Amino acid sequence: MSAGGPITVAESRAFVETFELEPTGAGPLDGLRFAVKDLIDIAGHETGCGNPSWRDTHPAATVNAVCVEQLLGAGGRCVGKTVTDELGLSLIGENHFYGTPLNPKAPDRVPGGSSSGSASAVACGLADFALGTDTGGSVRVPASNCGIWGLRPSHGLISVAGANSFAPTFDTVGILARSADVLARAASVLLAYEGLLGEAPRRVHLIREAFAIADPEVQKALEAPLQHFRGLFGERVCETSLMEISGEPEEMGLQAWYESYNVLQWAEIESSIGAWIAATKPTLGPTVAKSLALVKNLDRRQVTRAVQRRETYCRRLRTFLGPTDLLCLPTVPALPPLTDSKIHRVRLGSAYYPRALSLTSVAGLGRLPQVSLPLAEHAGVPVGVSLLAAYGRDAFLLGVAQRVAASMEG
Amino acid sequence: MSAGGPITVAESRAFVETFELEPTGAGPLDGLRFAVKDLIDIAGHETGCGNPSWRDTHPAATVNAVCVEQLLGAGGRCVGKTVTDELGLSLIGENHFYGTPLNPKAPDRVPGGSSSGSASAVACGLADFALGTDTGGSVRVPASNCGIWGLRPSHGLISVAGANSFAPTFDTVGILARSADVLARAASVLLAYEGLLGEAPRRVHLIREAFAIADPEVQKALEAPLQHFRGLFGERVCETSLMEISGEPEEMGLQAWYESYNVLQWAEIESSIGAWIAATKPTLGPTVAKSLALVKNLDRRQVTRAVQRRETYCRRLRTFLGPTDLLCLPTVPALPPLTDSKIHRVRLGSAYYPRALSLTSVAGLGRLPQVSLPLAEHAGVPVGVSLLAAYGRDAFLLGVAQRVAASMEG
Numbered sequence: 001m002s003a004g005g006p007i008t009v010a011e012s013r014a015f016v017e018t019f020e021l022e023p024t025g026a027g028p029l030d031g032l033r034f035a036v037k038d039l040i041d042i043a044g045h046e047t048g049c050g051n052p053s054w055r056d057t058h059p060a061a062t063v064n065a066v067c068v069e070q071l072l073g074a075g076g077r078c079v080g081k082t083v084t085d086e087l088g089l090s091l092i093g094e095n096h097f098y099g100t101p102l103n104p105k106a107p108d109r110v111p112g113g114s115s116s117g118s119a120s121a122v123a124c125g126l127a128d129f130a131l132g133t134d135t136g137g138s139v140r141v142p143a144s145n146c147g148i149w150g151l152r153p154s155h156g157l158i159s160v161a162g163a164n165s166f167a168p169t170f171d172t173v174g175i176l177a178r179s180a181d182v183l184a185r186a187a188s189v190l191l192a193y194e195g196l197l198g199e200a201p202r203r204v205h206l207i208r209e210a211f212a213i214a215d216p217e218v219q220k221a222l223e224a225p226l227q228h229f230r231g232l233f234g235e236r237v238c239e240t241s242l243m244e245i246s247g248e249p250e251e252m253g254l255q256a257w258y259e260s261y262n263v264l265q266w267a268e269i270e271s272s273i274g275a276w277i278a279a280t281k282p283t284l285g286p287t288v289a290k291s292l293a294l295v296k297n298l299d300r301r302q303v304t305r306a307v308q309r310r311e312t313y314c315r316r317l318r319t320f321l322g323p324t325d326l327l328c329l330p331t332v333p334a335l336p337p338l339t340d341s342k343i344h345r346v347r348l349g350s351a352y353y354p355r356a357l358s359l360t361s362v363a364g365l366g367r368l369p370q371v372s373l374p375l376a377e378h379a380g381v382p383v384g385v386s387l388l389a390a391y392g393r394d395a396f397l398l399g400v401a402q403r404v405a406a407s408m409e410g
Numbered sequence: 411m412s413a414g415g416p417i418t419v420a421e422s423r424a425f426v427e428t429f430e431l432e433p434t435g436a437g438p439l440d441g442l443r444f445a446v447k448d449l450i451d452i453a454g455h456e457t458g459c460g461n462p463s464w465r466d467t468h469p470a471a472t473v474n475a476v477c478v479e480q481l482l483g484a485g486g487r488c489v490g491k492t493v494t495d496e497l498g499l500s501l502i503g504e505n506h507f508y509g510t511p512l513n514p515k516a517p518d519r520v521p522g523g524s525s526s527g528s529a530s531a532v533a534c535g536l537a538d539f540a541l542g543t544d545t546g547g548s549v550r551v552p553a554s555n556c557g558i559w560g561l562r563p564s565h566g567l568i569s570v571a572g573a574n575s576f577a578p579t580f581d582t583v584g585i586l587a588r589s590a591d592v593l594a595r596a597a598s599v600l601l602a603y604e605g606l607l608g609e610a611p612r613r614v615h616l617i618r619e620a621f622a623i624a625d626p627e628v629q630k631a632l633e634a635p636l637q638h639f640r641g642l643f644g645e646r647v648c649e650t651s652l653m654e655i656s657g658e659p660e661e662m663g664l665q666a667w668y669e670s671y672n673v674l675q676w677a678e679i680e681s682s683i684g685a686w687i688a689a690t691k692p693t694l695g696p697t698v699a700k701s702l703a704l705v706k707n708l709d710r711r712q713v714t715r716a717v718q719r720r721e722t723y724c725r726r727l728r729t730f731l732g733p734t735d736l737l738c739l740p741t742v743p744a745l746p747p748l749t750d751s752k753i754h755r756v757r758l759g760s761a762y763y764p765r766a767l768s769l770t771s772v773a774g775l776g777r778l779p780q781v782s783l784p785l786a787e788h789a790g791v792p793v794g795v796s797l798l799a800a801y802g803r804d805a806f807l808l809g810v811a812q813r814v815a816a817s818m819e820g
Contacts, residue, residue, distance in 0.1 A: 059689030073714030271572035279469030304483030
């Protein structure tokens with residue numbers, strides 16, 4: 001890094017390309033710069049999805065994705081396209097072809113993925129906010145790793161038209177931002193809501209199993225924000241077991257959510273890109289090749305049962321949460337892995353992946369909005385904490401997040 | 411038609427190809443045969459989407475779509491793939507390349523589209539139910555025209571993985587069925603709910619503007635089912651103006667819903683297939699070529715405002731409907747057009763299209779489930795009436811539909 005000065009685009013390694021798209025209107029994003037994950041269309045550009053074979057076998061976009069159009073129309077200025085993990089299929093942030101965007105708060109650790117470049121661009125100060133996509137954690141994990149704010153919206157509320165879809169019942173367009181205020185401004189445009197609701201949560205449920213599977217340093221780092229929540233929300237903060245929500249016996253726990261998520265995600269990925277893989281035989285990085293082998297070999301007879309479990313979880317979450325209860329989880333149960341740490345060992349040989357997906361699958365299966373708040377750290381390494389609200393309660397959730405942010409400053 | 415005998419596959423003109431896929435499990439669909447719109451993947455087959463250029467520029471599916479897998483796993487037997495309007499882009503049911511599936515109850519009239527073959531296959535008795543897709547009315551309109559039951563589910567609840575997506579915030583996989591009971595059985599599998607809720611609606615709102623724009627013969631045909639609803643639900647049936655829901659002045663009415671729908675649908679279609687069209691220069695039928703010119707020429711700066719209006723409608727509908735209110739509309743405001751009646755005149759030169767889309771856009775913009783019930787006719791031509799429920803209340807809605815069906819038999 002340039003000694004003491006701002007981080008440059010080259011140093012960030014966050015961008016596939018930089019350019020300037022002028023706003024097409026004025027609004028709440030006046031004066032804000034945003035970057036766009038290279039899984040989302042910009043008119044006249046190829047959308048690479050982090051894989052050169054994908055880029056070379058798909059035509060350039062004729063128009064901006066609907067979400068990009070919304071941001072430009074509300075005053076935002078687009079500054080470029082950012083690196084993504086290959087085909088969006090990783091939570092790590094190391095791309096075999098495009099490299100590893102810088103995590104400026106922990107330069108020896110990965111930024112997280114798959115919205116790696118979007119998180120890096122914001123954390124490096126090269127954009128005020130950025131668009132990512134989040135299927136299994138791809139906004140939330142890099143937000144946590146890079147120490148910034150991240151939103152996965154309720155499923156289906158923000159248009160994914162022009163964003164490549166790999167698992168449509170989980171795919172969302174999300175936002176990474178330098179502050180709660182910028183996050184809320186960008187979200188208010190994409191979700192088309194006005195002003196803040198200002199409602200207080202009825203309960204903030206700390207999910208016992210989710211904190212229990214976190215590494216000791218993550219647990220310890222999160223003590224301060226949880227204490228802060230208790231100060232802010234008083235007796236509304238409570239400990240809740242997942243079994244009170246799922247109605248399943250305790251031993252099933254997060255493992256059952258993880259397994260249901262995996263079956264459905266893999267089934268949808270094969271439906272979305274299996275034919276392209278079979279027909280074009282793309283060049284794949286080693287990690288993605290292994291992931292896609294798992295996808296390919298899924299016994300699809302598991303789908304019927306997995307959908308049943310997912311919809312049961314959804315209905316129970318809806319009843320349990322009502323309009324103003326929140327869930328609270330660690331965003332990620334471990335610190336970001338060190339860079340170049342043999343991804344496939346991290347991914348398949350350790351508990352990192354299943355544990356991370358166990359936590360992110362709650363919002364994924366439940367179609368719930370989730371905000372990752374950058375409120376903690378361990379020896380300087382960022383650790384995020386997450387709040388989740390009921391389906392469709394994104395504006396309420398963002399209002400709570402802003403209230404938390406304001407109280408931290410006060 | 412063969413004199414008096416059952417309609418054959420050839421006579422129906424409903425199928426692109428026929429074959430048998432055995433069930434992979436047992437369940438509520440044991441013994442039922444289903445057909446699949448040729449916009450939805452069957453392993454080893456090309457998914458043609460009603461356009462030969464599409465078929466020839468996309469590889470064959472490697473796996474069955476997730477929804478097909480669910481049906482096979484619950485005991486259903488797949489009997490073939492059905493004709494769709496070209497790229498799903500019409501409500502008429504006349505395909506330049508694949509012909510016009512038979513509407514057996516009104517053989518001189520179109521079946522409706524774009525799930526034309528699925529509706530025809532069911533109406534002809536060649537399948538017990540069929541999968542369609544519904545973006546702007548493509549299940550509901552053919553269900554109404556062919557005198558069968560049709561469900562557009564809440565947006566996002568049934569997986570569209572393996573179904574080609576052209577406008578993702580509107581696209582749904584829906585069901586056409588020969589009876590309310592079969593419809594509910596298939597829906598219970600795809601939506602993964604168990605049993606019926608048996609709740610009664612709090613209110614059934616007959617939407618005044620929707621009945622007002624219907625042709626006199628449709629209004630007259632619907633008198634009998636409305637009378638039946640009044641007998642069944644008593645004073646819960648009421649007349650409601652759309653402005654009580656939208657909060658907009660009366661003169662905006664359904665026109666504002668139609669315009670918002672159009673902007674967003676066109677924006678999403680261009681994002682979804684614009685690059686393919688630009689790169690492959692496909693051979694298109696004349697009607698679709700005109701539709702796609704409109705899509706191409708959309709001023710995308712309208713998107714920001716259209717999303718704002720859509721989300722306002724969504725929130726107002728949620729508040730207005732609560733969990734157990736229903737809306738009631740004519741499914742289509744006119745009888746099905748006569749076949750071969752110069753589609754582009756019907757489409758662009760008459761009020762048929764804007765009026766039909768005005769009614770179907772309510773569920774589309776609102777992300778609401780809608781069932782079309784085949785309860786009326788005019789001189790033997792089927793006329794459907796629709797009930798809509800709040801987002802996520804599909805099981806409740808289907809329970810009401812079954813109760814209506816049972817009361818008609820009794």
